[in-house]
């Protein structure tokens with residue numbers, strides 16, 4: 001193995017991986033080698049540019065710690081996270097589309113009773129959220145676990161407020177016997193993803209903005225079904241058509257209905273402006289589960 005040129009170097013590297021015992025690892029490294037060599041031949045970097053690439057990735061790693069994951073942010077802003085999501089969630093009819101998890105999910109949010117107010121002093125106009133969790137064929141999933149988290153009316157998550165020492169605008173609920181849940185919150189705002197690191201440098205250098213449209217995150221789980229990680233987007237928000245992480249899907253855009261005073265669905269007398277939203281979430285049966293066998297038995301035969 002010697003005397004490689006701009007073309008033969010690729011085959012030499014491919015040959016070096018031929019004895020990789022794990023076939024999947026061999027497939028991945030082979031494809032990576034082909035694509036990355038083609039990429040380098042395409043851009044023909046100078047030494048200075050290649051050093052800048054290495055430096056960018058080094059700084060990206062150095063920013064990461066247990067609270068900040070700059071590589072995931074890079075994957076999000078390059079559309080890779082949503083591409084992996086699309087490949088892994090080819091969702092059947094009747095199920096809710098998925099989107100990115102994002103960095104602001106926190107394990108161990110308080111389990112609250114249905115109807116609780118999760119705002120705990122965070123800013124924003126009152127928002128009444130009600131929903132239902134069902135199977136693809138519409139069967140209510142009693143007892144489904146619903147994790148919610150969101151920003152406030154100024155676009156901040158609790159974890160971005162060093163002065164706060166307790167969680168807010170996040171909670172875990174259990175659906176009732178009809179698969180229904182409801183809670184009070186505030187109407188979230190659009191907000192910028194963290195842009196004080198290498199991802200921010202990339203966005204600035206490419207004249208991109210760092211914003212995401214206003215949304216509420218949901219993670220919904222029930223035995224026998226795939227966990228559903230998704231958002232509901234405010235139909236009136238800015239940035240629905242240019243989310244910096246490419247996470248918007250039409251089916252997840254909902255009206256946050258405007259209301260003025262009156263009585264809320266839970267009987268609460270309202271004074272001033274508030275909002276309400278309602279959504280039915282459909283879960284996909286987990287592969288190999290009883291729910292999956294029932295769903296495939298009920299599915300119309302392929303033509």
Ligand code: BEZ
Pocket residue numbers: 073076100101102103104193194212245
């Ligand atoms: C979020 O919605 O919380 C989020 C998603 C991806 C990157 C940054 C933030």
Ligand code: FE
Pocket residue numbers: 102104150151215217
């Ligand atoms: Fe978010």
